[in-house]
Amino acid sequence: MRKLSHYNDSGSAHMVDVSAKADSRRQATASAFIALSAQVLNALPDNAKGNPLEVARFAGIQAAKKTADLIPMCHPLALSFIDVEASVVEGGIAIRSTAATTAATGVEMEALTAAAVAALTIYDMCKALDRGIEIRSIVLETKSGGKSGDYQRPKKKPF
Numbered sequence: 001m002r003k004l005s006h007y008n009d010s011g012s013a014h015m016v017d018v019s020a021k022a023d024s025r026r027q028a029t030a031s032a033f034i035a036l037s038a039q040v041l042n043a044l045p046d047n048a049k050g051n052p053l054e055v056a057r058f059a060g061i062q063a064a065k066k067t068a069d070l071i072p073m074c075h076p077l078a079l080s081f082i083d084v085e086a087s088v089v090e091g092g093i094a095i096r097s098t099a100a101t102t103a104a105t106g107v108e109m110e111a112l113t114a115a116a117v118a119a120l121t122i123y124d125m126c127k128a129l130d131r132g133i134e135i136r137s138i139v140l141e142t143k144s145g146g147k148s149g150d151y152q153r154p155k156k157k158p159f
Contacts, residue, residue, distance in 0.1 A: 018105045023103055024102065026107050028098070030097050032139075033092055037132075041088060055121055067109050082097070112138060
């Protein structure tokens with residue numbers, strides 16, 4: 001039976017020892033959706049703080065690089081690639097982040113952190129118009145590389 005990897009035999013939380021694992025190329029993609037009213041969507045180009053989509057992109061990239069500082073059991077990773085896209089879609093903004101590395105552990109948390117912080121940045125930049133903004137569906141879309149192999153989230157209808 002599989003068990004949670006961040007607990008030792010006595011039940012204490014710990015960082016997983018990956019020192020015996022070989023480095024390999026690993027990549028992960030995550031997404032998030034921010035539900036916005038038509039009023040907020042129409043106001044996006046006129047935001048006094050700047051372009052929310054571009055600021056969210058930069059925030060997501062920066063957050064991915066700081067993941068180990070935010071999530072206690074994450075390993076600090078040298079990212080070889082991080083990209084965050086923010087697109088206006090029906091009903092809100094879709095965030096998509098991709099992180100890659102060549103290391104002994106994966107980059108799922110970095111991709112998820114990038115998507116989450118990009119979504120939070122959209123909220124921050126638009127909250128003056130609507131405090132009812134909803135951040136939804138922060139999920140891992142794909143991962144590749146490593147001992148556990150590839151993962152592809154089953155396709156569901158878009159946001």
